Amino acid sequence: MAAAYALTGQASIKGNSEMVRMVLLTFCTIGITFTWGIEMTYCTPYLLNLGLTKSNTSLVWVAGPLSGLIVQPIVGVVADESTSNWGRRRPLMMAGAVIVSACLLVLGFTREIVGAIVGDDGSDATRRLTVVLAVMSIYAVDFAINAIMSCARSLIVDTLPIEKQQAGAAWGSRMNAVGHMIGYGAGSIDLVRLLGPSLGDTQFKQLTVIAAMAILGTTSVTCWAVTERVLRPSSAGGALATKKLPDEGPLKVLHQIRSTLLTLPPRVQAICWAQFWSWIGWFPFLFYSTTWVGETYFRYDVPPGARTSGTDVLGDIGRIGSAALMIYSTVSFVGAFFLPMMVRSPADETYTHRPPRAMAGLLEGLDRMKPDLLTAWIGGHLMFAAAMFMAPLAKSFVSATILMCLCGIPWAIAMWAPTAFLGIEVNKLSGAQDPSSAALPLTSSRRNSNSGLPSSSSSSSSSGELSGIYFGILNIYTTLPQFIGTFISTIVFAVMEPGKSPELHDETKEAAAAEGKEVGGGTNAIAVCLFIGAMSMLVAARMTHKLRRL
Known part of the structure; x- marks a missing residue:
């Protein structure tokens, strides 16, 4: 019989107000959506620029749904059973962020990497190798970023009590919109003219460098701000214990x-x-x-x-x-x-809403x-x-x-x-x-009147x-x-x-x-x-x- 496990410790988020804590908890979403935005904006024309046909390019985008279908359930199971001292979600989030940032750099500088390895002779073999490396990088980015997304959503559920879940989802949605706006805004600016060639000599190269820094930075902030409960072997059973059997x-x-x-x-x-x-x-x-x-x-x-x-x-x-x-x-x-x-x-x-009596008629009319x-x-x-x-x-x-x-x-x-x-x-x-x-x-909850974030809830x-x-x-x-x-x-x-x-x-x-x-x-x-x-x-x-x- 396998040992039973229980979550120990107390979940907490740094910050001196509920808004700050919510922002820190969902901050990694900015980097995730920024990266998705750059990929959706530039990767299709980038692959076409490398010589891939549109029909083949569409097959590359199987990576997104395939990674979502496969990675998220597997990562969820692995994270649920993780006994790391750092918690169940954050180690996988940081590992995913490192992989995403590395693959983004490979994607942006694919031609240079292939040229440094086999030489830039302009042959069909070199071009094919460039396309293959770019496609592999896109797949790796999609698979790794899905791991971050899965753990980030679970982190909200794990950290917030039941009465704060609605507010956490609202802030996650807002950070999602902020990430898209920053990503699309950065993509619409001529970065080469603004920043010079220091980060790369094309718009796409500079954006991949910025996205790599963004996914690492935002994920690090969330992982630093959140303290998770840790899964530990438990000699006693009970509601908090979970049996870990070999066939599960x-x-x-x-x-x-x-x-x-x-x-x-x-x-x-x-x-x-x-x-x-x-x-x-x-x-x-x-x-x-x-x-x-x-x-x-x-x-x-x-x-x-x-x-x-x-x-x-x-x-x-x-x-x-x-x-x-x-x-x-x-x-x-x-x-x-x-x-x-x-x-x-x-x-x-x-x-049933209870508006002030003087405004009840107007508000009820507007509500209808x-x-x-x-x-x-x-x-x-x-x-x-x-x-x-x-x-x-x-x-x-x-x-x-x-x-x-x-x-x-x-x-x-x-x-x-x-x-x-x-x-x-x-x-x-x-x-x-x-x-x-x-x-x-x-939308934020109208019922949550308390400003604190309780660390746990068993209800x-x-x-x-x-x-x-x-x-x-x-x-x-x-x-x-x-x-x-x-x-x-x-x-x-x-x-x-x-x-x-x-x-x-x-x-x-x-x-x-x-x-x-x-x-x-x-x-x-x-x-x-x-x-x-x-x-x-x-x-x-x-x-x-x-x-x-x-």
Whole structure:
């Protein structure tokens, strides 16, 4: 019989106020989202610049969903059973940050590394080796950053008591928006002109160096500020002890997920299917929208003579795309703060407000005018679909940017609504008496009047276990559509743009110019992928509407 283990010690966060403690606890999210933002903005045009075809590039982005599907459950099990003196989450977070930062540097300086090893002879073998090293670096970054994300989310759950979970999720969402804004803002600036060649001679190289420092720095701050409880062998059983049997671990987790998937309650299943269809639409938008905006600018706004010049086209397209994403992320950031004030959340249906008597009539009237969260979620689906149906018609940088920024509001709702609805369902399934305590990640709690952060809470332990299973299943329904999106984009790119990118690959660009062909003519293949995503979003709206009848 294996020994029982128990969590010992007391969890704590440095800081003299609740806001400071929340910021420190979620600070690592800034580095995570900054890195994701740089990858989404620059890696697609970077791979095209290396000579990879668009159809092959789309296959590279299997790394994201594959790492989320494989790494997060495995890392979760490893962390849960870790007996490190530093805690269960922080050692893996720091190890992941070191791997991410190293691989980012390899990614940014791939050509130089290959040139130093085999020589820069310009041969096909050298170019292929450069592409292989770049793709391997992207996969390593995605796998390692998913490990950080998994542990960072668990750290919030482990450290905060049950009554502070909602506030922790809200601050995590805010740090996410801040990270995106900083990342897209940095990408939209000409860093080579601003900083000189000290960090690299191209925009992409400098951003990979900055991202490497950001992921290391922000993760270090969170790990320094948080003290975890430690898992230790326990001679006594009890509620805090966990049996660690030889046949438990990943197989047990897989069995739990499988059995729960087969017995999902109807409302939970409806939420998951709405998430599934919506993410078929979100995947091409998140990974290709900046390249689409940049290519639209290159095709329609740049004079024909400038398209074959020796300028840093990769940097130009990246900066143009980042400028659009900066506006988009600002819209999302504003929405993340103010949408919860304009939408009646599910909690409002069970919580009776007691406004001042003099203002009761006005406030009750305004509250009745608010749409409920389900209506807002459906509206977000339809707003995204309407914008992306127009994507193939965008013929200028301005029109593409406007369409992209219109999706900022749906994205803010998409980051809020599924978690809110599933949180309420999990509370009901776990026998919670107050459904209004469900986590709403974009708004701070109105009930938490105490300013301190209790270090531990033993209440609702069964609820915590239940939420982990169901939110893990929601992550599966978020991840699987990304494989479908990759498959769709691969077919579209192979049919519409089967060769190497004429906008970004120098040899293809020069060959087209020599033959007198227009560089980048015809319908943009990425715009077609966005159009297909809009059709999927209509299905998501239909699935979301089913929740009213369940």
